[in-house]
Amino acid sequence: MSQHDALSEFDLIKQYFVRQRPGRATLGIGDDCALLTPAPGRQIAISSDMLVEDRHFFAGADARKLGHKSLAVNLSDLAAMGARPVAFTLALALPQAERGWLAAFSEGLFALADAHGCELIGGDTTKGPLNICITVFGELAPGQALRRDRAVAGDDIWISGTLGDARLALAGYRMEHTLAPHEMSEAASRMHTPTPRVELGCLLAETGLAHAAIDISDGLVGDLGHILKASGVGATLDVDALPAGPVLARQSAQLRRSYTLAGGDDYELCFTAPPSSREQIAALAARCATPATRVGSIDTAAGLRLVDATGAPLDLALRSFDHFTQ
Amino acid sequence: MSQHDALSEFDLIKQYFVRQRPGRATLGIGDDCALLTPAPGRQIAISSDMLVEDRHFFAGADARKLGHKSLAVNLSDLAAMGARPVAFTLALALPQAERGWLAAFSEGLFALADAHGCELIGGDTTKGPLNICITVFGELAPGQALRRDRAVAGDDIWISGTLGDARLALAGYRMEHTLAPHEMSEAASRMHTPTPRVELGCLLAETGLAHAAIDISDGLVGDLGHILKASGVGATLDVDALPAGPVLARQSAQLRRSYTLAGGDDYELCFTAPPSSREQIAALAARCATPATRVGSIDTAAGLRLVDATGAPLDLALRSFDHFTQ
Numbered sequence: 001m002s003q004h005d006a007l008s009e010f011d012l013i014k015q016y017f018v019r020q021r022p023g024r025a026t027l028g029i030g031d032d033c034a035l036l037t038p039a040p041g042r043q044i045a046i047s048s049d050m051l052v053e054d055r056h057f058f059a060g061a062d063a064r065k066l067g068h069k070s071l072a073v074n075l076s077d078l079a080a081m082g083a084r085p086v087a088f089t090l091a092l093a094l095p096q097a098e099r100g101w102l103a104a105f106s107e108g109l110f111a112l113a114d115a116h117g118c119e120l121i122g123g124d125t126t127k128g129p130l131n132i133c134i135t136v137f138g139e140l141a142p143g144q145a146l147r148r149d150r151a152v153a154g155d156d157i158w159i160s161g162t163l164g165d166a167r168l169a170l171a172g173y174r175m176e177h178t179l180a181p182h183e184m185s186e187a188a189s190r191m192h193t194p195t196p197r198v199e200l201g202c203l204l205a206e207t208g209l210a211h212a213a214i215d216i217s218d219g220l221v222g223d224l225g226h227i228l229k230a231s232g233v234g235a236t237l238d239v240d241a242l243p244a245g246p247v248l249a250r251q252s253a254q255l256r257r258s259y260t261l262a263g264g265d266d267y268e269l270c271f272t273a274p275p276s277s278r279e280q281i282a283a284l285a286a287r288c289a290t291p292a293t294r295v296g297s298i299d300t301a302a303g304l305r306l307v308d309a310t311g312a313p314l315d316l317a318l319r320s321f322d323h324f325t326q
Numbered sequence: 327m328s329q330h331d332a333l334s335e336f337d338l339i340k341q342y343f344v345r346q347r348p349g350r351a352t353l354g355i356g357d358d359c360a361l362l363t364p365a366p367g368r369q370i371a372i373s374s375d376m377l378v379e380d381r382h383f384f385a386g387a388d389a390r391k392l393g394h395k396s397l398a399v400n401l402s403d404l405a406a407m408g409a410r411p412v413a414f415t416l417a418l419a420l421p422q423a424e425r426g427w428l429a430a431f432s433e434g435l436f437a438l439a440d441a442h443g444c445e446l447i448g449g450d451t452t453k454g455p456l457n458i459c460i461t462v463f464g465e466l467a468p469g470q471a472l473r474r475d476r477a478v479a480g481d482d483i484w485i486s487g488t489l490g491d492a493r494l495a496l497a498g499y500r501m502e503h504t505l506a507p508h509e510m511s512e513a514a515s516r517m518h519t520p521t522p523r524v525e526l527g528c529l530l531a532e533t534g535l536a537h538a539a540i541d542i543s544d545g546l547v548g549d550l551g552h553i554l555k556a557s558g559v560g561a562t563l564d565v566d567a568l569p570a571g572p573v574l575a576r577q578s579a580q581l582r583r584s585y586t587l588a589g590g591d592d593y594e595l596c597f598t599a600p601p602s603s604r605e606q607i608a609a610l611a612a613r614c615a616t617p618a619t620r621v622g623s624i625d626t627a628a629g630l631r632l633v634d635a636t637g638a639p640l641d642l643a644l645r646s647f648d649h650f651t652q
Binding site: 026027030031032033034035036037038040043044045046047048049050052053054055056077078080081083089090091092093109113121122123124126127128129131133135137142145148179213214215230 | 352353356357359360361362363364366369370371372373374375376378379380381382403404406407409415416417418419447448449450452453454455457459461463464471474475479539540541556592594
């Protein structure tokens, strides 16, 4: 079949998304439903994310990176729950069935899926404005989930990895900020190919060391806010302790504070844990080669207090990303 | 809050999609993932369908009916597998957060969900061209699934309900065919508010009476073709035995044959079962008030043979719906 033959819906699925490899599913792609047989006594964690062109990624975005990111943002939700990835479904609306795009997209998708043993078990394809909807399934033991509503006053607040480089890249694309080409390229890789912190999340859940967790997708202040609200607590954040991405770390203090606090697209974990767990958490983070930094503490008093390295209060106007008011 | 206040993503979810009622989920909307605890020893059936404006429904479609249909097409996949509905996720891209639309859409969605005890456990909302992606979860006993690859030569072929009225309504909308207003309205209700045959599918699986099943969404010929291919068998269909919808039944024989064989949007079940099960299947269909009609048989010889009421071969040019070649 030549490169330019029309690709039917079934050929498209068969050529780019069906793979001849054994997986966890009892029945995968090719029937009305996929069948999963849960491991005895395990719970299933489920999350859906929908990525829309011009909203979550630029028109003409690199298809391989888009395949990676579409699954990464979902795996990040599993990580924040402490669930081990098992499988996912992919629903895809495409303006046209373009072989080069499909080959690159599926390559990026499966490279990340394979790295996490996460099997594509079904989905849907249709013509339409480019839209990628993945629903991901993970497993965990009952009672081990890292929920948002379990933070306790006195807990440390931890952040995995670094924050803000994805937002800095967006500023570069938007010409809000000028970056050298090598800086732009480094920051952009954080935006386009985020690393979901799956191993850290799973170990935190399995060891019981963390109380609450969330993944940072809309900006730290907004996402930590969900933990505070759900847990009925407040927090104090040491803004200067926030781990900025390597490119952002070389920018002004103002930009660093702004983008670490309210950047978005970070896909790092924010979790809380009792001070008695500090050494064990540091060891566990080292074990999975994921930096983890203490950035503040959970308080009894409601609200989020921002302080600088000296403990002096900061009054920064920040808002979290919202799809319908921005 | 007035009708015209901007609705944030979180308010939208809270006001229209979070419900204060106990469900099957261990943890529902409001964390990084939902948590489901599978019933011991049961398998999970999973299906995703994505509905796109101007492709699966008209721009400006009635939001209540769209809420119904978005879930109905997914429940139909569970029915075709014989899985009992448990829960679903909803990912929704909307051009804007419009209160009237959201109220009507969620009303239609939940009316059908409640009728099947199927709980909304999570999802995503974003701004973007209207796109509705539902992933549905059902449960069934291992070994009971109605798979596509289990048809056996000698099996009867059965169809639930009636076929073709949805396609007839489309012909009406497209001015390909003229219908009286009351006929148009009756046919259109089949197109906009299909009835997923959940109870029939589950009973067929639980009693073990059926061998193979599929739901008819792209037209009988194409969908039955999937059973034939997966099972390595052929079939003979009595075209004049196909149960036409009440409006289509009053049209010409040519239209009746064409739309029952290759209409699309039917969401009826096509299943195969040994002739020894005829009486039990009829009783079971009566028990769930769903008509079931025998329309042909599975053969050893590959291919699909169409015959008329006298057994004479028919040579009809038909094709199944395909999103990328049509």
